[in-house]
Amino acid sequence: LTGYVGFDSITQQIEKKLLKRGFTFNLMVVGRTGLGKSTLVNTIFASHLIDSKAPKRAADAPRQTTEITSVTNVIEENGVRLKLTITDTPGYGDQVNNENCWEPIIKYIKEQYSQYLRKELTPARERRIPDTRVHAILFFISPTGHALTPLDITVLKRLSEYANVIPVIAKSDSLTMEERQAFKRRIKDEIEFHGIRCYPYIDSVEDDVLLEGERIDRGVVQAIRDMIPFAVVGSERNIVIDGNAVRGRRTRWGMVNVEDESHCEFTHLRNFLTRTHLQDMIETTAVVHYEAFRTKQLLALKE
Ligand code: GDP
Numbered sequence: 001l002t003g004y005v006g007f008d009s010i011t012q013q014i015e016k017k018l019l020k021r022g023f024t025f026n027l028m029v030v031g032r033t034g035l036g037k038s039t040l041v042n043t044i045f046a047s048h049l050i051d052s053k054a055p056k057r058a059a060d061a062p063r064q065t066t067e068i069t070s071v072t073n074v075i076e077e078n079g080v081r082l083k084l085t086i087t088d089t090p091g092y093g094d095q096v097n098n099e100n101c102w103e104p105i106i107k108y109i110k111e112q113y114s115q116y117l118r119k120e121l122t123p124a125r126e127r128r129i130p131d132t133r134v135h136a137i138l139f140f141i142s143p144t145g146h147a148l149t150p151l152d153i154t155v156l157k158r159l160s161e162y163a164n165v166i167p168v169i170a171k172s173d174s175l176t177m178e179e180r181q182a183f184k185r186r187i188k189d190e191i192e193f194h195g196i197r198c199y200p201y202i203d204s205v206e207d208d209v210l211l212e213g214e215r216i217d218r219g220v221v222q223a224i225r226d227m228i229p230f231a232v233v234g235s236e237r238n239i240v241i242d243g244n245a246v247r248g249r250r251t252r253w254g255m256v257n258v259e260d261e262s263h264c265e266f267t268h269l270r271n272f273l274t275r276t277h278l279q280d281m282i283e284t285t286a287v288v289h290y291e292a293f294r295t296k297q298l299l300a301l302k303e
């Protein structure tokens, strides 16, 4: 028993430290007012993180399409801390004239990169630069069952140049299963036709996908990818189904349990965002999007 130095505990200490430090994850939601953005975020993180009531404003006040707000919460699960910031972009696309309505969003994303770069270039830089870079954008598509709008296409295209964009079909309980599948097919085709690069990228290097510490099958990951855009339903209320209180909605067609995979793809989206791809989205933001921004800025400085 003598001679045991205990080097091996170092790895445990490092891991513990990393776990204690936790993750920073910044999620942005984009889409028209009333599509259930706030509700979905609150459903995913199982708590009331952002206000899902329409913002109070004077009746005669113009709608603010440029007002971007962020809310930060620290969530802890089994000793792992997640510093979660939700950035809401209210009123997007609600105007009669939506020309350049995406500009404030792009500006916000770039500003976070800029801030990070400035801190990185400071001689006495902080050991850990606070990360406010947007790691993922949930893009809410209206459940029309027809097609993406020209505005959707433009905005998807622009946003995907700067960040990881994940499209979802909002309020999918308003479509039948057949309508959802056809709509999804159509959206996938349009995304491909217009050369929009949605996350996850096919060409990105992604080796290990871990789910709750266990390696998950690549086939499963591919199946999840094929599901994009996720057809989701959100709810902040419980309903009683078969004697159990579940997160759900009462609809014209019957009860929807948002966590039931045969009712909608909410759980798939939640797993994707909070488990299988969380780390990858953070890395991709740093390695792909921020790096592209950084290179461009530094080249411009040289000239
Ligand atoms: P936001 O403006 O995009 O943030 O939308 P909210 O989250 O405030 O939701 C607007 C309204 O739609 C609220 O009355 C919600 O209860 C309702 N809602 C939210 N998600 C869903 C959904 O998945 N299905 C249906 N049918 N209604 C929803």
Ligand code: MG
Pocket (backbone or CB within 6 Å): 037, 038, 039, 051, 052, 088, 090
């Ligand atoms: Mg909202």
